[in-house]
């Protein structure tokens with residue numbers, strides 16, 4: 278797995294944090310390339326799972342999808358709006374998003 282930077286989609290996923298909302302363990306220096314090393318590993322603080330199979334599969338799916346979207350040719354004569362958002366993963370395999378913002382609006 279690796280992050281994606283392409284003409285249509287950029288996806289940067291990094292860091293590991295405990296899925297227990299009352300635990301503050303986090304290591305935001307972990308690279309997505311090393312996520313397989315964290316799969317189903319217990320939190321050193323509370324023992325909760327640090328990276329569930331559901332979230333691992335989700336991250337892989339999202340990065341694979343981003344790569345596929347970058348292979349699609351978007352016509353230059355059509356307006357394109359760019360948005361940015363932050364994804365959050367709680368072990369359920371269902372992400373939530375925050376800080377969603379439009380960073381550029383395509384003009385006709």
Ligand SMILES: [Zn+2]
Pocket residue numbers: 295296297300301302320321322323324325
């Ligand atoms: Zn924990």
